[in-house]
Amino acid sequence: MGGDPAVSMLFFRTMKRIRHPDRVGLHLRVVLGAEIAMGPCKADLLDGIAATGSIAAAGRRMGMSYKRAWTLVESMNTLFAEPLVDAAKGGAGGGGAALTPLGTRMLAAYRRLEAAAAERGAAELAEMRQALRARAAKQG
Secondary structure, eight states: OOSOHHHHTEEEEEOSSOSOTTOOOOOEEEEETTEEEEOHHHHHHHHHHHHHSOHHHHHHHTTOOHHHHHHHHHHHHHHSSSOSEEEEOOSTTOOEEEEOHHHHHHHHHHHHHHHHHHHHTHHHHHHHHHHHHHHHHHHO
16 A cells, blocks of 8 residues: 555455345445444444434434443544544533534545445446345245
8 A cells, every 4th residue: 555554554344244134235444453443333323423413312313322322432533533523421411412523524535435435336236236136036
């Protein structure tokens, strides 16, 4: 890759777990060493935080616990040069959360990456989809 060593440590790989076994598609993760910096779950969580203004509400929308949502936010805030989510503690006055400018930029960059990968890999995915359907038809 060359260039900045920190950037050269980033690479992309597909997810091992498929959430929708009836759908063939790409699930991308941006990985830094052993850590997942951004992937479908974290991106969806950021979308939820932007929409609801709450880590808890964003997690509930995804069917995850507040603890799991908070753990993902802390992970992102630690991995990136600056936090992606600005969270205020709850309590009597209520809490809240919002994406930082960097969070908004990184979410948009990830969504562009997803779109580019889907567009560039459309022919290959169609070929794989056809082969998977052929196998299913033989078994059925």
